[in-house]
Amino acid sequence: MTAENDLFARLRAALDRDAAIDLFRGAIRHDSITGNEANVAAYLAEAMRTLNLSALQTVDFLPGRPNVWGKRVGVGRGPHLLFIGHTDVVHVDGWRENWAGTEREDPFGAAIVDGAVWGRGAGDLKAGITSSLAALALLDAAGIKLAGDVSFAFVGDEESGQPGTGVSAGIKDYVTRIETGEVERPDFVVYVEPTQLAVYPAQIGFFIADITITGRSAYFGVPELGKDALRASHGAMSALWKHSDEISARAEHALVGRSFLLITGLSGGGYIAVPEKCELSLIRKLLPGESLDQAAAEIEATVRGAIDDLEITVAFSYPAGRDHALGGTAAEIDADRPEVAMLSEAISGALAGRGNIAGAPFWSESPFFVNRLGIPAVYCAPGDIRNCHTYNEHVEIEEFLAGVVGFAAFMARFCGTVE
Template sequence: MTIDAALIARLRGALDEEAAVGLLRRAIGTPSVTGEEAAFAALLAGELRGLGAEAVTVTEFAPGRPNVTGLLPGAPGVRRLLLVGHTDTVHVRGWAERWAGSEREDPFGGAIVDGAIWGRGSGDLKAGISTTLSAARLLARAGLRPPADLLFAFIGDEEGGEPGTGVSAGIKALAAGIEAGAGPRPDFAVYVEPTRLDLFTAQMGFLICDIAVTGRSAYFGVPETGVDALKAAHVILAALFAHSAALEARAPHALVGRPFLLVTAIQGGGYIAVPGECRISLILKLLPGESLDDAVAGLEAAVRAAPVDPAIQVTLAYPSGRDHPVGGTPTEVSPELPEVRLLAQAVQAVRPDRGAIRGAPYWSEAPFLANRLGVPTVYCAPGDIANCHTLEEHVIVDEYLDGIVAFAAFLAAFGEPSA
């Protein structure tokens, strides 16, 4: 099917805007802070069944924490498109206080204010999930059937910040199931992280490192009996900043920019005493094509070369392993892939100001699909990452509705020979 003005007009005419907005408001109204995804997963399973999806499964990747998958079949023997997004959100601490006495006071209220839908998870990423479901429903209302099999996967545990969670357990289980043949392997995937309806075909990699600097505390009147961890940390910080400068001197990536190292926290000090301990936390950004193993080696070499007192002990820990033990790998797919071009065409047919090829200013779970399974994956969905994880999280209603029409046009054409 050709994505043209006639198709867009047909889809716009069939769109039930009230139902689409209602779905997103119900999604926001079903709290799913990381670790507590079950109620939202149940809602999504019901929506898939309501669409007529086959093989709807609700499978726990951890006790009480399910993934949801389903299939809307296309024509026999066609290709498979995966629409995937995470069900969990970050916390709501401070939200009610920020908006006390206003329509937006309830973080799960889905208030519509100034043309936007507000609430925790609205952009990250319940708008994206709701877009996929509403687009599939729109196709049916318009009398269209996608030529490709549509696979849906709604997974938990993407967000960090809650104790014992945020290690991508949901998508790890999904990827393992596909590898084991428990589910069909897609040919292409759209992960519905917020992009303002642009296409993010590349993303950075990252590692987080906690450095413990241990000396020996001593009373301030006899400092010679101690070993000053804070003084050593100062030397290590200088080495870290020099290492970051070396990273930033590398050639930038066209979509992702330059690598760097950012010190995010320092803790240390003694009570009127020589500081015996100091801790430094940092995050390091990698570009597509760069290796996390090489990044660790470079970082540790820089730290070990810092000229600190030999009595100082320095240990490095990496608490945020995702698809790699120390962090998340970068990834990139070609903007020239036919599927990427088709999605961009669909978006631009609805919103000529969107559909640009960009790099993700965040890390999410595409590497589990692109790197581990070899499934080309892009990010695309309504919502603005700039207000996600904040007390200002919202999605513009018109952008959300435009996204539904654009996704429906993409689904209507995906899998045909011309795509």
């Protein structure tokens, strides 16, 4: 038997399936809709205390909204690995009504149905958080001692949608502590967003633009006295769709595809009158290497160029600033890095057919490490992003347990072990 096969055999033999699943389901049962992160942070802190993590900290990034982090110090000399994820989940509006009278009715019930754990936050991303913690418990159960350090950090305020929240306040606080030296700088980061156990070394960037077009109202019988904002918005939208085609044709990234923009909202009109105001909303996808500032400037130029009436005004706002004032930057690391291959092999060893290298079709918080701190980071965790934020959010139990084994194997290989 090879050393690699021996590692997986030891891990599978030591895996306490029930304990790992209970940890996962317990996290779901702690309602942590954005703003209420303290509820699950306390649960995770207790789980981390059970694992005898050192330097365990629970610190508010905003009043009453804590991050929690801690570290297992290795027994030798080796690199430092960080697992990180967000504790907050999106709202549950309509969940109970959708599943009324079934075992899935409680969005925080963590029901097991057809071999999967259901509930809000199951995939996004409590499976990732708890599989990383359960992986360290598995190493302990298997008697495997790490040479290097493994840290865990669980932060709030990643999800958007709740008024006044969702601006990555939690991770901004945490990375600032790394910059000041209060928290030790890791050598490699796994952000546990759901990937179905694929490894994502690249992700898209984005920004949201809200565009207000203002003309002048007039009674419908004398439209020549008005300035029609709705008509102007039609010209703007036509120009924006053309611009989307143009930016899509510029380049294709091997892992995350092509850029585009999507108009997501339109409102406006007048009551038996020339419409005075119209509001558009759009989201722009960016590829790694694209400038967010330049992309926003192009949007503004496109809209202004489509409206040739100087009496119609246009205003732009960008409500979703993340690691950039206007939005979230794209990020990537070299997909051929040895750490990426190591994680891919660890996952595929835990579950055949998984661990493939792909790109994230979403934005999350790895750019804070890759772009701001210069620390390589990937996404990898159990769960399917396609059912997150929906009434069908669930994670297959066997995929979750494979994540536990795969993460444990990666910890052992990355950090090294001491017999």
